[in-house]
Amino acid sequence: MIEALNEIFSSNRVKTDADSLAHWGRDWTRNFKVAPRAVVFPDTVEEVTALVRWAGRTQIGLVPSGGRTGLSGGAVAGNGEVVVSFDRMNRILAFDPVDHIARCQAGVVTQQLQEYAKARDLFYPVDFASAGSSQIGGNVSTNAGGIKVIRYGMTRNWVAGLKVVTGTGEVLDLNRGLVKNATGYDLRHLFVGAEGTLGFVVEAEMQLAPLPDPQSVMVLGVPRLPDVLAVLGRFREIMPISAFEFFSELALQKVTAHRKLKRPLAEAAAFYALVEFDRANAEAALTLFEDCVEKGWVTDAVLSQSDAQAKDLWQLREGISESIAPYTPYKNDVSVRIAAVPRFLEEVDAVVRAAYPDFEVCWYGHIGDGNLHLNILKPAALDGTVFYERCHHISPRIFEIVERHGGSISAEHGVGLLKRDFLAYTRSPAEIAAMRALKQVFDPHGIMNPGKLFPS
Amino acid sequence: MIEALNEIFSSNRVKTDADSLAHWGRDWTRNFKVAPRAVVFPDTVEEVTALVRWAGRTQIGLVPSGGRTGLSGGAVAGNGEVVVSFDRMNRILAFDPVDHIARCQAGVVTQQLQEYAKARDLFYPVDFASAGSSQIGGNVSTNAGGIKVIRYGMTRNWVAGLKVVTGTGEVLDLNRGLVKNATGYDLRHLFVGAEGTLGFVVEAEMQLAPLPDPQSVMVLGVPRLPDVLAVLGRFREIMPISAFEFFSELALQKVTAHRKLKRPLAEAAAFYALVEFDRANAEAALTLFEDCVEKGWVTDAVLSQSDAQAKDLWQLREGISESIAPYTPYKNDVSVRIAAVPRFLEEVDAVVRAAYPDFEVCWYGHIGDGNLHLNILKPAALDGTVFYERCHHISPRIFEIVERHGGSISAEHGVGLLKRDFLAYTRSPAEIAAMRALKQVFDPHGIMNPGKLFPS
Numbered sequence: 039m040i041e042a043l044n045e046i047f048s049s050n051r052v053k054t055d056a057d058s059l060a061h062w063g064r065d066w067t068r069n070f071k072v073a074p075r076a077v078v079f080p081d082t083v084e085e086v087t088a089l090v091r092w093a094g095r096t097q098i099g100l101v102p103s104g105g106r107t108g109l110s111g112g113a114v115a116g117n118g119e120v121v122v123s124f125d126r127m128n129r130i131l132a133f134d135p136v137d138h139i140a141r142c143q144a145g146v147v148t149q150q151l152q153e154y155a156k157a158r159d160l161f162y163p164v165d166f167a168s169a170g171s172s173q174i175g176g177n178v179s180t181n182a183g184g185i186k187v188i189r190y191g192m193t194r195n196w197v198a199g200l201k202v203v204t205g206t207g208e209v210l211d212l213n214r215g216l217v218k219n220a221t222g223y224d225l226r227h228l229f230v231g232a233e234g235t236l237g238f239v240v241e242a243e244m245q246l247a248p249l250p251d252p253q254s255v256m257v258l259g260v261p262r263l264p265d266v267l268a269v270l271g272r273f274r275e276i277m278p279i280s281a282f283e284f285f286s287e288l289a290l291q292k293v294t295a296h297r298k299l300k301r302p303l304a305e306a307a308a309f310y311a312l313v314e315f316d317r318a319n320a321e322a323a324l325t326l327f328e329d330c331v332e333k334g335w336v337t338d339a340v341l342s343q344s345d346a347q348a349k350d351l352w353q354l355r356e357g358i359s360e361s362i363a364p365y366t367p368y369k370n371d372v373s374v375r376i377a378a379v380p381r382f383l384e385e386v387d388a389v390v391r392a393a394y395p396d397f398e399v400c401w402y403g404h405i406g407d408g409n410l411h412l413n414i415l416k417p418a419a420l421d422g423t424v425f426y427e428r429c430h431h432i433s434p435r436i437f438e439i440v441e442r443h444g445g446s447i448s449a450e451h452g453v454g455l456l457k458r459d460f461l462a463y464t465r466s467p468a469e470i471a472a473m474r475a476l477k478q479v480f481d482p483h484g485i486m487n488p489g490k491l492f493p494s
Numbered sequence: 495m496i497e498a499l500n501e502i503f504s505s506n507r508v509k510t511d512a513d514s515l516a517h518w519g520r521d522w523t524r525n526f527k528v529a530p531r532a533v534v535f536p537d538t539v540e541e542v543t544a545l546v547r548w549a550g551r552t553q554i555g556l557v558p559s560g561g562r563t564g565l566s567g568g569a570v571a572g573n574g575e576v577v578v579s580f581d582r583m584n585r586i587l588a589f590d591p592v593d594h595i596a597r598c599q600a601g602v603v604t605q606q607l608q609e610y611a612k613a614r615d616l617f618y619p620v621d622f623a624s625a626g627s628s629q630i631g632g633n634v635s636t637n638a639g640g641i642k643v644i645r646y647g648m649t650r651n652w653v654a655g656l657k658v659v660t661g662t663g664e665v666l667d668l669n670r671g672l673v674k675n676a677t678g679y680d681l682r683h684l685f686v687g688a689e690g691t692l693g694f695v696v697e698a699e700m701q702l703a704p705l706p707d708p709q710s711v712m713v714l715g716v717p718r719l720p721d722v723l724a725v726l727g728r729f730r731e732i733m734p735i736s737a738f739e740f741f742s743e744l745a746l747q748k749v750t751a752h753r754k755l756k757r758p759l760a761e762a763a764a765f766y767a768l769v770e771f772d773r774a775n776a777e778a779a780l781t782l783f784e785d786c787v788e789k790g791w792v793t794d795a796v797l798s799q800s801d802a803q804a805k806d807l808w809q810l811r812e813g814i815s816e817s818i819a820p821y822t823p824y825k826n827d828v829s830v831r832i833a834a835v836p837r838f839l840e841e842v843d844a845v846v847r848a849a850y851p852d853f854e855v856c857w858y859g860h861i862g863d864g865n866l867h868l869n870i871l872k873p874a875a876l877d878g879t880v881f882y883e884r885c886h887h888i889s890p891r892i893f894e895i896v897e898r899h900g901g902s903i904s905a906e907h908g909v910g911l912l913k914r915d916f917l918a919y920t921r922s923p924a925e926i927a928a929m930r931a932l933k934q935v936f937d938p939h940g941i942m943n944p945g946k947l948f949p950s
Binding site: 134135136137139180181183187188192194195204208209210211212214215216217218219220221222223224225227228230231232233236248271278373374375376377404407408409444445446447448449450451452453457461464465466468469470472473475476479480491 | 590591592593595636637639643644648650651660664665666667668670671672673674675676677678679680681683684686687688689692704727734829830831832833860863864865900901902903904905906907908909913917920921922924925926928929931932935936947
């Protein structure tokens with residue numbers, strides 16, 4: 039087996055030592071078995087193709103591995119698979135200065151693309167806390183969201199072209215950067231968010247945006263959760279917003295302690311909203327804030343006076359996930375339509391209070407998109423497996439509420455291993471049957487990230 | 495057969511008279527045989543489902559029919575199919591004032607949605623000359639583009655949810671208006687642009703945008719075609735633009751004669767660019783214009799001083815298609831990356847001059863998106879079929895240039911019957927094989943718009 043891999047890759051690009059298997063065999067999740075048989079590091083599309091053809095013949099599963107920052111086990115290899123790391127395919131191959139398109143290998147790190155854009159007075163608008171590690175191939179395969187979705191949409195919106203290797207070893211060069219192309223099914227969009235189960239993204243042509251105007255950030259203290267939505271509504275009426283995030287006091291405590299940050303406001307509030315908008319609207323935002331105080335929705339607020347201050351305020355939101363990582367949180371990443379958020383929150387809160395009376399529950403999320411992150415923190419004394427099982431057992435009660443509100447059990451983290459048993463809360467039996475049939479079309483041997491999305 | 499249809503539909507919703515068959519059996523094309531066996535007018539999703547199940551049993555093809563403004567024969571029924579008109583499913587069923595989503599039946603007319611949005615201080619940004627007739631179901635099924643793509647993108651960008659009836663009679667309720675939903679393959683995007691070959695769109699949840707700032711329109715005279723692109727480049731550097739169109743002097747002559755419009759500029763130029771931008775940038779646009787005159791790119795320009803004038807200037811571009819309709823033009827609707835447009839234009843122009851020395855060739859299009867409409871006008875004396883055959887025969891020479899530049903043989907008109915023989919100029923054999931396999935998944939009986947996209 040290893041001989042065959044060595045034939046495709048020069049030997050220093052096949053690793054089988056225990057440390058490498060443990061390192062590249064998993065993502066940020068910690069609750070799944072990690073047991074790959076090898077890790078390979080392709081340099082070229084041709085090597086990926088040869089590998090997939092070999093895997094088809096030998097029926098050995100392949101697990102794509104990007105920045106391994108996933109939170110649903112989408113990049114975990116637990117059954118003797120070969121892990122395909124895109125760490126070496128990390129170059130931006132071409133830049134089109136007229137169309138503003140950067141052709142990226144799958145292993146280009148998100149931040150690398152952001153900086154590449156900035157150096158050309160352009161902007162890559164998909165951003166999130168793990169941008170320093172996550173890779174474009176993984177972003178595309180999970181249709182990554184993050185903190186600017188309300189203004190710029192998901193990763194999908196920025197994919198102008200996609201080169202994929204399917205489960206039969208075919209290379210598809212999809213859309214090639216065209217704005218308009220009405221020639222049948224847009225397969226590009228089928229591979230975006232497919233979590234590598236239909237094929238592997240090897241290159242992506244990423245559209246860059248014009249540089250935005252200078253931005254300001256305001257953090258507001260909001261005692262009652264429904265009023266966070268009221269504040270969102272007011273902002274949306276008055277000005278275009280670039281981000282609208284929220285987090286709870288517990289989340290603030292965790293992140294200020296972990297990153298040694300100052301609290302943003304003199305007095306604590308139960309919840310905080312973080313809003314980003316064009317600096318030109320700062321005056322209007324202050325007036326809006328006063329209005330919100332008068333209405334009793336908001337107690338206090340702080341407005342950034344510089345880019346550095348804006349960045350500091352962003353840390354309060356972006357650092358949360360990292361700050362609670364030591365508690366090995368059980369993550370729920372759910373979404374509903376924005377209109378449904380207030381009722382949904384209330385119902386979920388009731389379940390959570392009843393189900394986890396002894397656990398800390400950390401709320402935050404991209405509430406402007408209807409997306410909530412609900413993190414259950416593990417008490418230090420509790421065994422990890424017991425904790426995981428208990429949370430996993432409670433999840434359906436939350437997902438039933440999601441289903442009732444027509445929402446999604448995975449807003450932006452994907453399905454992977456963590457959510458596959460719960461897929462039917464969001465997708466109908468007919469949809470799941472269709473998805474399985476599509477999987478069969480592109481991956482008839484069942485070798486592309488097997489067991490993710492649905493059981494293999 | 496008719497009895498079965500009468501059982502599903504009350505009898506006044508099944509038409510078989512010759513006039514109805516001719517009327518509903520075709521779109522705006524005039525070169526394909528029209529021979530449906532009946533036209534039906536469903537009121538409900540359940541009726542569509544029953545019809546599809548019946549068609550599956552009887553192996554009778556179904557052709558979806560919206561506003562019948564298509565230009566590629568996508569809605570032509572030429573082989574005894576049953577035409578499914580969505581004319582009666584023309585209501586906007588719900589409006590979500592928080593998410594700004596309108597739930598439309600397939601037969602809602604584009605302009606109806608535009609006006610519905612406007613009445614709520616919102617904006618439906620997909621717009622084109624046939625907006626007064628075209629229907630949302632057709633827009634979605636062809637991923638309609640039009641004149642605001644450069645700022646707002648294609649129809650795809652505005653589809654928040656989609657209800658489709660597949661070829662097996664399953665109803666799929668896709669995405670349901672969620673901003674974020676990472677639960678496997680996004681089937682919604684597979685049905686957008688599928689031309690009804692996988693299933694029929696019965697409802698679409700359309701995202702509405704905030705009202706734009708007031709707009710200004712400038713029309714510039716540009717003697718040399720490559721300089722149109724230079725002007726586009728300058729505008730893109732200086733300000734966000736909402737539209738960038740171009741048309742040739744011949745197109746201007748046709749439209750001013752047909753609509754009895756005044757010519758925009760005192761002197762004729764070989765080409766004209768029409769630019770729309772925020773009124774706040776009007777001063778900057780005038781400076782830019784002077785700069786373009788100095789560079790020798792532009793001879794003259796006119797800037798709208800009111801919404802009424804802006805509308806009049808738009809007529810010069812929007813009325814072209816209608817003004818040349820009497821010449822039963824052979825339409826090429828091609829696109830390349832924006833960067834490739836100058837070279838591409840030059841090469842196509844050479845072919846066209848050589849191939850059609852005796853025909854009038856009318857150039858116009860959404861050049862800011864890399865999309866050109868190249869219309870060959872039929873001389874009055876020439877027989878229609880001879881003309882069509884001669885043009886169809888020359889098309890490959892244009893498509894070879896498209897292929898060489900990595901472009902699309904159908905930018906926004908779809909494939910239908912007109913382009914299906916040429917699909918391989920834009921999509922690879924592996925892509926076409928994959929598309930056929932997908933068709934098999936959703937339409938195993940081959941009853942959904944048979945013969946469109948590829949031969950049945």
